[in-house]
Amino acid sequence: MMRRYTVVVEGGAEPVPGARLLLLNCPRLSEAACPGQFVMVRCGHGADPYLRYPLAIHRLRPQGIALYFRPAEPGMAWLGARQIGDAVDLLGPCGKGFDLPGGSSNLTLVYQGMGISALASILDRTRCAVQVVSEAPTPAQVYPRELLPRSVEFLPFVGREQDDAFWQAVEVACAWGERIYVAGSSTMVRRFGQIVARTRASPRSGSWVR
16 A cells, blocks of 8 residues: 655665665565565655656665665756655555565566666565576676675676677576566567567466566
């Protein structure tokens, strides 16, 4: 059930250049939310901007949630400037969320760039074996390995010269994972769909999520 929360910033970091990670203290919201949902954030104190901004729930922790975003995107500068102790006004959780399988399944997460912002919360609510395959334009833009659980197999690919290797890894991961979750550009998702059609002759319902 969506509710309004006034949450407090309890931590922040810049995991990659140009990206901001905010840790928000809000246990009730974390308890109510599930992976794949999002919050509507008021990015200011007055009427400008008038509308709230949707942001995926990046992590689900016992004490609250984390948001991962680019402050340079329209409307995000105010949120990116929040410091420890500042208050943020949220509505959430919003959206249907992901359907996660039981603990004996294999999960594959595939993403480009900032796509991890919408997928990482899966890691907080599953005991499944997980493989993460990612593509980033430069080494500096690779999501830090230390922010992922140790049990996760992390396969990062960097730059256009590794594009073929990335798609080969995606194909192997698609054959391995019983559920596949993907986040990226529309071009990337279309190519991913072609791989799914080729490697999974009869895709199970919910076997991959855009």
